[in-house]
Amino acid sequence: MDKEELGTSEQKKGYSRREMLKMTALAGGGIALGASGLGTALELLGKDHSRDAEKQSMVPFFGNHQAGITTTHQSYGYLAAFDIDPSIHDVAKIMALFISWTRLAATLTQGKREANSSNKELPPIDTNEARDLGAANLTITFGLGHSFFIKNGTDRFGIAAKIPKQLTPMPRIAHETLDPGISNGDLCVQVCADVQQVAFHALRNLIKEALGTANIRWMESGFLNAAKGKTPRNLFGFKDGTANVTDPEEQKKVIWTANNEPAWMRGGTYLGYRKIKMMIETWDRDAYSDQEHVFGRKKDSGAAFGRTHEHEPVMLSKQPANSHVGLAHRTGQKIYRRAYSYTNGIQPSTGNLDAGLLFISYQNKPQESFIPMLRVLGKSDALNEYTDHVATGLFAIPSGIKKNEYFAQHLFE
Numbered sequence: 224m225d226k227e228e229l230g231t232s233e234q235k236k237g238y239s240r241r242e243m244l245k246m247t248a249l250a251g252g253g254i255a256l257g258a259s260g261l262g263t264a265l266e267l268l269g270k271d272h273s274r275d276a277e278k279q280s281m282v283p284f285f286g287n288h289q290a291g292i293t294t295t296h297q298s299y300g301y302l303a304a305f306d307i308d309p310s311i312h313d314v315a316k317i318m319a320l321f322i323s324w325t326r327l328a329a330t331l332t333q334g335k336r337e338a339n340s341s342n343k344e345l346p347p348i349d350t351n352e353a354r355d356l357g358a359a360n361l362t363i364t365f366g367l368g369h370s371f372f373i374k375n376g377t378d379r380f381g382i383a384a385k386i387p388k389q390l391t392p393m394p395r396i397a398h399e400t401l402d403p404g405i406s407n408g409d410l411c412v413q414v415c416a417d418v419q420q421v422a423f424h425a426l427r428n429l430i431k432e433a434l435g436t437a438n439i440r441w442m443e444s445g446f447l448n449a450a451k452g453k454t455p456r457n458l459f460g461f462k463d464g465t466a467n468v469t470d471p472e473e474q475k476k477v478i479w480t481a482n483n484e485p486a487w488m489r490g491g492t493y494l495g496y497r498k499i500k501m502m503i504e505t506w507d508r509d510a511y512s513d514q515e516h517v518f519g520r521k522k523d524s525g526a527a528f529g530r531t532h533e534h535e536p537v538m539l540s541k542q543p544a545n546s547h548v549g550l551a552h553r554t555g556q557k558i559y560r561r562a563y564s565y566t567n568g569i570q571p572s573t574g575n576l577d578a579g580l581l582f583i584s585y586q587n588k589p590q591e592s593f594i595p596m597l598r599v600l601g602k603s604d605a606l607n608e609y610t611d612h613v614a615t616g617l618f619a620i621p622s623g624i625k626k627n628e629y630f631a632q633h634l635f636e
């Protein structure tokens with residue numbers, strides 16, 4: 224069998240291009256592939272779960288802005304919140320945590336792991352499950368919640384005077400049914416990667432590192448994929464992200480904080496979060512045209528009503544009353560969206576799918592953009608018939624971390 228023949232017949236059997244290249248290389252390497260030889264090659268392929276391409280990819284951890292914000296959207300994301308242990312009153316303990324988190328994040332995002340002690344009577348330092356998987360574009364983004372500064376009306380660590388200008392507790396929004404146990408928190412960590420095991424490993428080791436100082440409060444995981452050059456689709460089957468803020472000049476205006484914030488927040492941003500349950504079964508019984516009216520966009524092309532192509536600007540005159548896009552657009556505000564879909568089995572009480580959107584957005588003035596937008600949508604969005612906001616959060620994301628510095632260093636020093 225020559226290489227060409229192998230390609231044609233085996234491609235029909237559903238092997239990927241990469242698998243085919245590997246087989247071709249084996250054949251080209253002088254291995255005589257008889258019936259049993261081919262069997263061995265295929266057996267090898269079956270056992271190969273490697274992710275060579277992702278392994279090579281690293282996102283710098285240090286820089287002017289934190290990574291994981293304008294970084295190309297990775298396939299998997301975790302968002303977690305921590306509370307400082309009530310026994311901790313000494314800010315030095317928090318600084319120690321931020322130093323060790325910075326060290327760990329800088330190591331893991333390079334695809335490395337922390338070395339074990341030579342004393343085998345001690346527990347391992349690294350949990351080992353991401354060994355050899357590489358960096359997979361891992362990013363780790365740290366943030367601070369309002370309750371980090373003020374809890375039960377108390378300036379708990381003597382730094383309340385430095386609270387970022389736009390960081391408040393989240394206000395009440397119409398129709399939300401929040402679960403406080405999975406909302407808010409003193410600290411937040413967003414971990415994203417192109418291999419889920421790499422992202423989980425990073426978060427798990429950050430949780431382990433925090434032991435005694437900060438306890439995990441909640442953790443959510445999500446996914447999002449799109450074909451190359453295409454806009455990803457959400458679990459309602461619509462292109463989601465079409466009118467996002469992607470132009471770098473516009474991103475500067477929308478995302479990053481400037482002189483209106485304390486120095487340690489300049490070049491930072493705010494993370495706005497909503498966990499939004501999506502009533503998939505109800506949606507799936509709704510007419511196609513009705514679904515399009517809910518968003519004010521065509522399901523196939525993603526084009527706004529009155530338009531033909533996905534990226535043509537929204538025509539407000541053609542938007543149905545209370546369409547999601549019409550309402551969000553009319554606020555005149557911009558936010559940078561970086562959401563993940565989530566699924567979590569079946570809701571025992573209903574037998575319905577527990578699925579939805581981990582809505583995450585970054586913006587420099589959440590009190591003027593994210594929150595007013597939420598208020599408008601909460602009141603009248605046609606999408607509300609099919610969704611339920613179950614968790615919330617607002618976190619200050621300090622400026623990027625420079626080499627030899629640690630996360631939020633200038634807040635303390």
Ligand SMILES: C=CC1=C(C)c2cc3[nH]c(cc4nc(cc5[nH]c(cc1n2)c(C)c5CCC(=O)O)C(CCC(=O)O)=C4C)c(C)c3C=C
Pocket residue numbers: 457459461462463464465466467497499500501518520537547548551552558579580582593596597600610
């Ligand atoms: C606080 C703001 C927003 C929430 C919450 C939100 C939830 C949410 N959105 C979708 C799906 C789509 N959203 C789309 C556009 C869009 N959404 C927001 C804001 C929030 N969405 C904005 C600012 C925009 C852009 C509006 C504009 O100016 O055109 C779209 C259309 C495609 C796109 O532009 O991305 C979809 C689809 C879901 C499913 C959801 C909650 C579950």
Ligand SMILES: [Fe+2]
Pocket residue numbers: 547551
């Ligand atoms: Fe939206």
